[in-house]
Amino acid sequence: MSGISSASCVFKRLLMRLLPLRPHSPKRKRPPRNSGAKEPLAGPLVQTAIAEDEGQWIGLATGIAGSEPSPMLVRMFVTEPARRRGIGIALVESIVGWAQSRGAARLVLWVTASNEVAIALYRRCGFRPMGITRPLAHTPTMIECEMVRALNL
Numbered sequence: 001m002s003g004i005s006s007a008s009c010v011f012k013r014l015l016m017r018l019l020p021l022r023p024h025s026p027k028r029k030r031p032p033r034n035s036g037a038k039e040p041l042a043g044p045l046v047q048t049a050i051a052e053d054e055g056q057w058i059g060l061a062t063g064i065a066g067s068e069p070s071p072m073l074v075r076m077f078v079t080e081p082a083r084r085r086g087i088g089i090a091l092v093e094s095i096v097g098w099a100q101s102r103g104a105a106r107l108v109l110w111v112t113a114s115n116e117v118a119i120a121l122y123r124r125c126g127f128r129p130m131g132i133t134r135p136l137a138h139t140p141t142m143i144e145c146e147m148v149r150a151l152n153l
Contacts, residue, residue: 044098045064045065045066046062046063046064046065047062047063047064047094047095047098048060048061048062048063048075049061049062049091049094049095049098051078051082051087051090051091053082057079058078058079058081058082058087059077059078059079059082059087059088059091060075060076060077060091061073061075061076061091061092061094061095062074062075062076062095063095063098063099063107065099065102065104068108070099070104070105070106070107070108070148071098071099071102071104071107071108072107072108072109072110073092073095073107073108073109074109076088076091076092076109076118078091088121089121089124089125092121092122092125093125095107096125096149096151099151100151104151105150105151106148106149106150106151107127107148107149107151108146108147108148109122109127109146109147109148110134110144110145110146110147111144111145111147112136112142112143112144113133113142113143113144113145114142114143119145119147122147122149123147125149126149126150127147127148127149128147128148128149129145129146129147130145130146130147130148131145132145132146133145133146134146
């Protein structure tokens with residue numbers, strides 16, 4: 001059976017998995033107790049969710065927790081034939097779950113302002129625009145906007 005025929009059987013044939021990755025920092029130090037520095041959030045620093053259908057990757061979402069106070073959704077895609085079937089929502093929600101498991105209060109993302117399809121998906125997933133924009137580093141004529149989802153822990 002090839003392709004994805006209906007939303008009702010997507011998740012029967014769809015394999016979702018999480019790939020916890022740690023950036024290369026072999027001797028990452030924790031702040032000494034009572035130093036006044038905040039403890040880092042728990043769990044892996046990078047989490048990638050992969051959606052597969054019959055052995056083929058059809059989607060991916062990556063969350064990263066670094067020096068920013070809130071983890072970020074930094075990479076997201078669903079292949080064209082697999083779109084509009086709930087896969088994007090499932091991928092985003094897996095990264096939301098990862099961020100919640102780390103004890104984060106919110107999840108942040110930046111999306112190209114002209115990408116109306118992605119903005120609509122993120123809104124359906126509970127993200128709200130913050131009114132903050134910036135030019136893309138590699139294409140300064142394009143603008144991206146910040147969206148945030150509060151995580152109720």
